[in-house]
Amino acid sequence: MISEKSSTSSSTTKSLISVIGASSVGTLIEWYDFYIFGSLAVVLSTKFFPEGNPTAAFLSTLATFAAGFVVRPFGALFFGRLGDLIGRKYTFMVTLMLMGGATFLIGLIPAYETIGFWAPLLVLILRLLQGLALGGEYGGAATYVAEHSPADKRGFWTSWIQTTATVGLFVSLLVILITRKSLSKEEFDLWGWRVPFWASILMVFISYVIRKNMDESPLFAKVKAEGKGSTNPLKESFGNKYNFKFVLLALFGATMGQGVVWYTGQFYAMSFIKTVCNVDALQSDELMAIALLMGTPFFVVFGWLSDRIGRKGIMMAGMLVAILSYRPIYERMYQTTNLAAKQEVAGRTTREQTMVADPKVAGGQIRTVTVKKAYTDGTQLTEVTKTKLSAASSTEPAKPEVKKTVTINDTDRWALIWLVFVQVIFVTMVYGPIAAFLVEMFPTKIRYTSMSLPYHIGNGVFGGLLPAVATYLATGANAANAAAEKAGAALPFAAPYLEGLWYPIVIAGVSLAIGLVYISSSRRVAD
Numbered sequence: 001m002i003s004e005k006s007s008t009s010s011s012t013t014k015s016l017i018s019v020i021g022a023s024s025v026g027t028l029i030e031w032y033d034f035y036i037f038g039s040l041a042v043v044l045s046t047k048f049f050p051e052g053n054p055t056a057a058f059l060s061t062l063a064t065f066a067a068g069f070v071v072r073p074f075g076a077l078f079f080g081r082l083g084d085l086i087g088r089k090y091t092f093m094v095t096l097m098l099m100g101g102a103t104f105l106i107g108l109i110p111a112y113e114t115i116g117f118w119a120p121l122l123v124l125i126l127r128l129l130q131g132l133a134l135g136g137e138y139g140g141a142a143t144y145v146a147e148h149s150p151a152d153k154r155g156f157w158t159s160w161i162q163t164t165a166t167v168g169l170f171v172s173l174l175v176i177l178i179t180r181k182s183l184s185k186e187e188f189d190l191w192g193w194r195v196p197f198w199a200s201i202l203m204v205f206i207s208y209v210i211r212k213n214m215d216e217s218p219l220f221a222k223v224k225a226e227g228k229g230s231t232n233p234l235k236e237s238f239g240n241k242y243n244f245k246f247v248l249l250a251l252f253g254a255t256m257g258q259g260v261v262w263y264t265g266q267f268y269a270m271s272f273i274k275t276v277c278n279v280d281a282l283q284s285d286e287l288m289a290i291a292l293l294m295g296t297p298f299f300v301v302f303g304w305l306s307d308r309i310g311r312k313g314i315m316m317a318g319m320l321v322a323i324l325s326y327r328p329i330y331e332r333m334y335q336t337t338n339l340a341a342k343q344e345v346a347g348r349t350t351r352e353q354t355m356v357a358d359p360k361v362a363g364g365q366i367r368t369v370t371v372k373k374a375y376t377d378g379t380q381l382t383e384v385t386k387t388k389l390s391a392a393s394s395t396e397p398a399k400p401e402v403k404k405t406v407t408i409n410d411t412d413r414w415a416l417i418w419l420v421f422v423q424v425i426f427v428t429m430v431y432g433p434i435a436a437f438l439v440e441m442f443p444t445k446i447r448y449t450s451m452s453l454p455y456h457i458g459n460g461v462f463g464g465l466l467p468a469v470a471t472y473l474a475t476g477a478n479a480a481n482a483a484a485e486k487a488g489a490a491l492p493f494a495a496p497y498l499e500g501l502w503y504p505i506v507i508a509g510v511s512l513a514i515g516l517v518y519i520s521s522s523r524r525v526a527d
Contacts, residue, residue: 019148020160022214026096026207027141027161031168032175033103033130033200037068038267038467039172042274042281043193047111048119064124068131069464075135076452077234083140083448084233087224088147089214091448092140096211099133100204102126107197113360131460139452146439147447152307158435159303163296166427169266170292173285175199180282223444233449237442246441247454253519254437255458257319257511258430260504262459263466264326265423266292268500271467272330273416276474276497277337278404287417294417295424302432311433312521318429319512325426326501329419334497336415337406339381348374358388365389378409462507470500 037044045061075095083091106126112119142161149157175196183192238244266288273284306314335341350372358364366388373381387400408416434455442450477496484491493499 023141028164029203031165035169036172066468068127069460071131072135072456072460075132076456079136080449080452081233088144095133095136102129103200107194142435155306155436156304159300159432163299173289233446237446237450251454253515256462257508259459259463260507261322263463264504265427278406291420298428299432306433311437319508322426342375345374380407469503474500
């Protein structure tokens, strides 16, 4: 690796903190806007999609969530090109406004029962706009900070930008928690879930005011002043075989594996706790928020460490331990909340039944049966079964909808917190050094474009598809077991709830193999 002489060696720590603060606030808000949809996926599945099949609605919500990730590479190309042509600052001002506007509008869309198929269609369109905006934001912020940083401390300073994705998720959970606690369960379900979307407009305004006063990146300004800027960033990034080789290496040897580790350790963990372990939504958000808060400082730790021992070793180690640990960790998470392994308190079971008119079917009724159970370790189960009865016959009801909610004890809560925290550590190992790693692979004049595409394919496509693909795999395994049980055959899957993990394990394994073989351990600086 060649050593780069930074043009910003005279920059003071104070000015760097100012640059990072201005960049990070906007990027954090964009991540908040992007992830609020995923944080509320379980609720949104009941608002924007037809009733009758909760699993299909949840999968549809995850698919819509994933759509925003899939278009991120297109945003990277469009805004990356603009960033290399007109500058970093103005480009990510545009992405900020686009993201904030789309998020706010999602909070205004009427529910499916009001406008029908227009609800999921409008959500999808706005979700795509969010993805395009985020595709242009990250590369600009990471490049901007890196081009202000001394070469020997680039990992440390850019790692602060890396914290924004997790902090954005943390803030989204925090806003949801505050909203849930400020409203009744009925109020939150009726309209309160919209508040986190509306709140983004205020955050975006504050960030806009901060970013408006930022200066352009000194390295980019110098290149432009010397007339060495790129006239066709896309052609020079991907038409040049030598540069394109590094784009492919960055994607398949680093960001692809980093992307699935990131989303497994944070989003899939949250989804697993809520939908597989059936832990109460409020408890789930709280324990995730605590684990994220505990793990976030390690982004900076591993960014700092990468300046001393190199980026590659830390990232590859993070992928390796994640691959080896995922199945044992998730098995432990499942068993922590497994009611079959707990002892029920005799005589504490209650059953309540109500009948109400079905507002959508003339003469129809909805029967709701609520069963509550208590366990000796303090765990509580609430099982709500809703059955729609037609006016013609109450003896042939539609397939009932069953919702289980497990309220866990404090010991189990902390067990889950630590299990998620360990996964966040894996995330910090692969993600903390990645911005500096990518920035150092490409020259200033095409850096925004070149680094943005592999990052957003790795995270947006491979990472973003993880919740939907993993849920699909686990659902398929459950269906196969149910069919085998019905036929009296042996169950094909001993632990169907773990089958979704094969997606991140395989993708990270491929990335690890490519990275170990083809990526140099020495620092490559393109300037």
